[in-house]
Amino acid sequence: MGRGDHADRFDVARRGPNRPRTTVPRPYIRESRPTGGAAMEHSDAGSRADADPLEQQRLLHVVEAAPNAMIMVNDRGRIVLVNSQAERSFGYSRDELLSMGVEDLLPERFRGRHVSFRRDFFQRPDRREMGAGRELYGLRRDGSEIPIEIGLNPIDIGADHYVLASVIDITERLEAQASQDEARQGALRRSILDSIPFSVLATDPEGVILAANPSAELLLGFSQEALVGARLADLHGDSAPDGESAQSLAAAAGDERERTYRRRDGLSVPVNEAITALTDSSGELTGYLAVAYDITKRIEAQAEVVFLATHDGLTRMPNRTTLVQHLRGAINEADREGTEIALLLLDLDHFKRVNDSLGHHTGDELLLRVGERLKRWTKSTELVARLGGDEFVIVVDGLADAEALETRIDELLEDLMIPVVVAGHELALTVSVGGAIYPRHGTDPSSLLKHADTAMYQAKASGRNNFQWFHPKMLDETNDRMTMASALRHAISARELSIAYQPQVDLRTGRVEGFEALARWRSREYGSVPPDQFIPVAEDSGMIVQLGGWVLRRACRDVASFQRVLGRPLKLAVNVSPRQFRSSSWFAEVVGALKDSGLQPSQLELEITEGILMDDRWEVLDLLSSLRDLGISIAVDDFGRGYSSLAYLTRFPVDKLKIDRSFIREIVAESHAPIVDAIIVMGHALGVSIVAEGVESRDQEHYLRSRGCDEAQGYLYSAGVPAEDAVRTVQAIGVF
Numbered sequence: 001m002g003r004g005d006h007a008d009r010f011d012v013a014r015r016g017p018n019r020p021r022t023t024v025p026r027p028y029i030r031e032s033r034p035t036g037g038a039a040m041e042h043s044d045a046g047s048r049a050d051a052d053p054l055e056q057q058r059l060l061h062v063v064e065a066a067p068n069a070m071i072m073v074n075d076r077g078r079i080v081l082v083n084s085q086a087e088r089s090f091g092y093s094r095d096e097l098l099s100m101g102v103e104d105l106l107p108e109r110f111r112g113r114h115v116s117f118r119r120d121f122f123q124r125p126d127r128r129e130m131g132a133g134r135e136l137y138g139l140r141r142d143g144s145e146i147p148i149e150i151g152l153n154p155i156d157i158g159a160d161h162y163v164l165a166s167v168i169d170i171t172e173r174l175e176a177q178a179s180q181d182e183a184r185q186g187a188l189r190r191s192i193l194d195s196i197p198f199s200v201l202a203t204d205p206e207g208v209i210l211a212a213n214p215s216a217e218l219l220l221g222f223s224q225e226a227l228v229g230a231r232l233a234d235l236h237g238d239s240a241p242d243g244e245s246a247q248s249l250a251a252a253a254g255d256e257r258e259r260t261y262r263r264r265d266g267l268s269v270p271v272n273e274a275i276t277a278l279t280d281s282s283g284e285l286t287g288y289l290a291v292a293y294d295i296t297k298r299i300e301a302q303a304e305v306v307f308l309a310t311h312d313g314l315t316r317m318p319n320r321t322t323l324v325q326h327l328r329g330a331i332n333e334a335d336r337e338g339t340e341i342a343l344l345l346l347d348l349d350h351f352k353r354v355n356d357s358l359g360h361h362t363g364d365e366l367l368l369r370v371g372e373r374l375k376r377w378t379k380s381t382e383l384v385a386r387l388g389g390d391e392f393v394i395v396v397d398g399l400a401d402a403e404a405l406e407t408r409i410d411e412l413l414e415d416l417m418i419p420v421v422v423a424g425h426e427l428a429l430t431v432s433v434g435g436a437i438y439p440r441h442g443t444d445p446s447s448l449l450k451h452a453d454t455a456m457y458q459a460k461a462s463g464r465n466n467f468q469w470f471h472p473k474m475l476d477e478t479n480d481r482m483t484m485a486s487a488l489r490h491a492i493s494a495r496e497l498s499i500a501y502q503p504q505v506d507l508r509t510g511r512v513e514g515f516e517a518l519a520r521w522r523s524r525e526y527g528s529v530p531p532d533q534f535i536p537v538a539e540d541s542g543m544i545v546q547l548g549g550w551v552l553r554r555a556c557r558d559v560a561s562f563q564r565v566l567g568r569p570l571k572l573a574v575n576v577s578p579r580q581f582r583s584s585s586w587f588a589e590v591v592g593a594l595k596d597s598g599l600q601p602s603q604l605e606l607e608i609t610e611g612i613l614m615d616d617r618w619e620v621l622d623l624l625s626s627l628r629d630l631g632i633s634i635a636v637d638d639f640g641r642g643y644s645s646l647a648y649l650t651r652f653p654v655d656k657l658k659i660d661r662s663f664i665r666e667i668v669a670e671s672h673a674p675i676v677d678a679i680i681v682m683g684h685a686l687g688v689s690i691v692a693e694g695v696e697s698r699d700q701e702h703y704l705r706s707r708g709c710d711e712a713q714g715y716l717y718s719a720g721v722p723a724e725d726a727v728r729t730v731q732a733i734g735v736f
Contacts, residue, residue: 068167069086071097077102078102089138107137122163135147194214197215202288204286205288211228219263220235232290235261257275270296314386317392318383327395333397337398342399342405343394343436343438343448344434369420370392370429371384377394382397383395409433417430433467434452434454434469435452436448436455437470455469455474492550498519498520498521500720500722504571505717512733515555515571539579556593557597562727571604605633606627609637628655634655636658639679640679656710667699676704676709690709690711695712718733
């Protein structure tokens with residue numbers, strides 16, 4: 001056996017599962033107690049005589065040369081061999097170690113498990129290493145513990161079985177690893193602190209700032225260098241208690257609170273602040289962590305919610321809730337002082353036209369301008385509020401005689417009439433104002449508002465752009481309006497409605513080209529009701545859709561009958577309300593009326609308002625286009641009276657403009673009507689024909705013909721006549 005064979009035979013390196021055990025021939029087994037180096041003790045006398053001193057010595061030298069603690073244990077757990085490193089690692093002398101069991105080198109908590117493990121290991125010694133990757137501690141002579149890893153190598157010496165344990169003290173490795181872990185954790189914590197959007201300030205136990213993250217610098221406007229050394233209390237603006245102490249920080253630890261930080265620029269910023277106590281491994285307080293974030297937007301949002309509960313979102317004026325509260329306080333004050341209160345309710349005249357023709361964004365801007373003028377009119381002690389839509393309320397209290405306010409109200413009406421430019425449009429508006437007086441017209445906010453509203457509607461019925469104080473008789477008129485609406489619901493089935501036909505004349509030939517159908521109502525209860533009374537009632541109640549549908553079907557049948565008698569085709573013009581136009585079934589109703597009567601689509605002309613024409617919704621354009629595709633003509637009624645522009649005509653399929661009668665009245669002999677001239681010229685330039693409404697004199701007719709107006713209708717030719725007189729009227733007009 002050469003030297004290499006001996007080295008293999010006494011290899012005590014760590015072995016894994018299923019590795020062959022190291023076998024030492026029986027001649028090597030004998031008692032040996034050298035004075036230095038490794039020592040081996042054996043109790044088997046029969047084996048000692050067979051030991052080879054040279055080989056025994058070599059084994060001992062290999063064990064002693066190992067850099068780790070080497071401990072050989074027999075199958076009873078007794079230590080039979082150790083090296084010098086084992087003495088140094090565990091603090092025992094060699095003799096002490098050789099007198100001990102291997103479990104004596106383990107803490108009490110590991111011994112029971114280790115006994116079982118040792119027995120299993122000697123039964124299956126090639127199973128696996130013990131201790132590698134496990135949490136295991138060795139017990140030193142002084143009672144201290146050291147973390148260790150153990151590599152096991154089974155050895156047979158003759159018939160005896162041993163295990164050689166290579167024990168590694170991993171204290172330094174764990175400390176290095178812990179140091180590395182701490183460094184990584186520290187870098188991770190710093191990365192997190194640097195990236196989170198919250199201000200983080202670390203302090204000592206007395207509240208002195210030790211560190212700050214970038215978000216804290218951004219929030220406060222100070223650099224970290226400027227913050228370090230300052231006290232956390234110095235940042236707490238006016239909300240900090242005087243001399244905030246460590247005790248107050250301790251009391252705040254674990255809770256969140258709203259505070260105010262003072263920035264470098266002197267401004268204050270509200271924050272939500274959470275204080276966390278920092279302790280070391282022994283539980284001793286080392287400082288505090290103040291984590292805060294800016295809550296300015298949250299506070300502003302909360303304030304906005306509270307504000308909107310009591311104010312109008314568009315004009316920022318007080319709303320109905322605030323108005324009622326103010327009225328209650330004013331009523332109490334008036335009772336104590338013996339004074340009166342005037343409540344004025346204002347409604348913009350024809351405001352819906354602005355929304356319909358120019359869009360809601362223009363309407364909103366107009367409401368803002370009106371609100372500004374109302375604020376300028378009111379005094380500091382008076383309240384102006386917006387109820388919604390185009391309604392405003394002004395409360396003037398402390399009056400000796402509320403009616404003395406009328407001069408100021410007239411000034412307000414004049415001020416509101418001054419034109420205002422909105423979105424490039426110059427708008428001149430008027431308002432209808434109704435007033436109620438406390439305590440004459442009501443003793444509580446609800447009754448005062450109701451009666452002011454009644455007076456406002458009376459002002460509208462009186463021609464708009466005026467003011468009316470409430471009077472009890474107005475309630476009767478309101479009730480009459482409600483009664484009229486109820487009666488109108490039954491007018492169709494009761495056959496109280498009829499149609500009058502007003503001729504439309506071609507100004508070039510003088511021949512009647514067709515008729516405009518005008519609804520008439522002769523009530524058994526009210527007698528003959530003018531259209532300007534029952535049409536608004538029909539609009540407000542929603543009955544206009546049913547009424548308009550009836551007029552369309554009946555007029556189509558009548559005109560078909562007229563032209564059969566006359567032997568030539570006639571055109572029919574029918575007014576269409578916005579409610580009809582937006583009805584989902586209306587298009588089908590138009591088609592059905594033509595089909596049932598036999599009238600051709602080219603003979604039907606639908607008169608719409610400028611409000612419909614200026615509607616920005618795409619379905620309006622689609623519907624107008626669909627009607628034109630059928631051959632139906634589209635006319636714009638009362639053109640020039642609203643807020644529209646001829647420029648819109650380029651976007652919509654329009655065939656005819658009907659000049660409002662108010663412009664025709666301006667035409668007198670030898671006069672010039674620039675608006676009429678402009679409409680005719682521009683309409684023709686756009687390929688649109690022109691009809692003049694309200695023609696009552698030959699001078700007007702001559703002027704219109706000379707300017708190239710296409711058609712005219714009015715009392716000069718005929719008022720609206722019943723169906724039975726329509727044919728005779730056409731024959732009587734003849735031609736020029």
